[in-house]
Amino acid sequence: MSSARKLLRALVVGGLTAALVAPAAAASAQPSESELTERITKSSTELEKVVESYNRLNEEIKDTKAAVADLSVKLGPLEEQLEQRRAEIGVLAAEAYKTGGLSAADALLHPGGADSLVARLGTVDHLIRDRERQISGFDEAQRELAEQKAVLDSTLAKQTAQAKELANGKKKIEADLAKLYDLRREAYGSPTTAGSSYTGKVPAVSGQAGAAVRYAYGAIGKPYVWAGEGPNGYDCSGLTLAAWKAGGKSLPHNAAMQWDATARISRSALKPGDLVFYSGLGHVGLFVGDGKIIHAPSAGDSVKLVSVDIMTPYGYGRVR
Template structure:
């Protein structure tokens, strides 16, 4: 089965599963509050459920995972910047070592020149010929004296310049070290935020009975189906015939080959991915390095109109650019959704679209 038919079939199955959900159950799940905890002294066994509708619980869980995604972007960006600063510190350290070695060589040269002057009574070698009564000898060596003076001046100037560079390298290294420590603190805070949001979302789900969790999943699928249907019915894809470039095809092949692998925040493969880790890895595999986070991909990559979209382009979601997926054609994306889910195919319009960017 070719990629277009396979993608269409996948979306059809998702939609069919949604339609098969019982209308009665859907209405009840959306509007009716969950049963309260049993009264004190009651022998009735029941899970501790929040007095909220399933739709409210779904929205709360979705919000927590969205916040975790934003914190994941902050973590990934801080990690990328810390890696860059670490590499810069190493480079500066090497430059400082090389600069110090150069200073020592220049000092040795200056010392040799000073010792030569001392041996000649404080005069450089060329000056001995200036004192001669032989005009020809004077003319022959006058130029040499000028060259020697210039060499000494250049030597002292090079020493001074090298010393200035050493001071600059040291200051830059200190600045980068400060930034490195700041980014490590950002990483630690972001990790704490991510863990807290994911834990809170999991706790909400765990407090639901198995039947309620199944209904919750159906509500999620129905919300995505409604959004995708409205997006397609808007005619947004009418006339869309953008063909993928060779690089785009490679990126799509890589991304779709990861379907079924779990979402793990901060992961860049090969066994698991977060949303921007998947898109970055796919485009690296296609020979085009792109930024690490969804927010940086949105900020730095060229923007294109949806009507000009083609497979391989990246669709960025939500106002804070906290999620991203790769367009694969036929109104679908491949993406790593969130913790607890696997890399999958989904409707490109099933979430709030911020815009589209094109890596290459």
């Protein structure tokens, strides 16, 4: 074989080998820290949406449980009222038997329409008014009891469905957390970032907003805990909830619901204690003045004092 042919063959074989090896090498290349950070940020954002959905469902379940308790309280007196009506009709039936015979008693114990009832009991005129009042009360109590029981049954069914949905949501969050922690371990060598408490000067803010601001500063460095509302860890809406609880105000544990519970204000009107919303109402932080918020960022991180423009704000709310 000529030297030219040998050279050509070496180039072809070498080129083919390079073509086969290069993709494999590229496929096995480890992602850079910046690429991992980008994936972590994306996963954290998606996870926060799931967590906030979980929090909203938890708030709805609280409302459902309160409705069940309220209905249960109402049912007791209704059942007693119905029994009382039955007893009253029994007394009237006995009196009708003595006064007007078996036909009148039978009419009282088996009431039909109001018009036919009056006609059949014409022989006991002195009982008509009492009879109509008692039977009308009996029917009304029976109808109200049936309606309330139907509402209770529906609410209990809703509660069961919500509990199942909540359990499924928890499984998904735990699975997503495991993936996120693996990414953080790969990028930073640890699944979580240790935070440090705030040692600087806390701004002097008066009133209820001041109590909320001081609480938020005290939470700096504590870990993000999904569905957490303190005192050892928080998610975003759990932190704002806990801060304003210290300020004597009640907020739901969900960013979108906190948006609904607050008054709209402009950025120029921001005061310490106001809430700043992000990510299409998927995230919230507490404004503390000087262009900064305190927020619980995401899983694996800790509560931080950061610029209000850490993300593009969605809007601003004042606790009422």
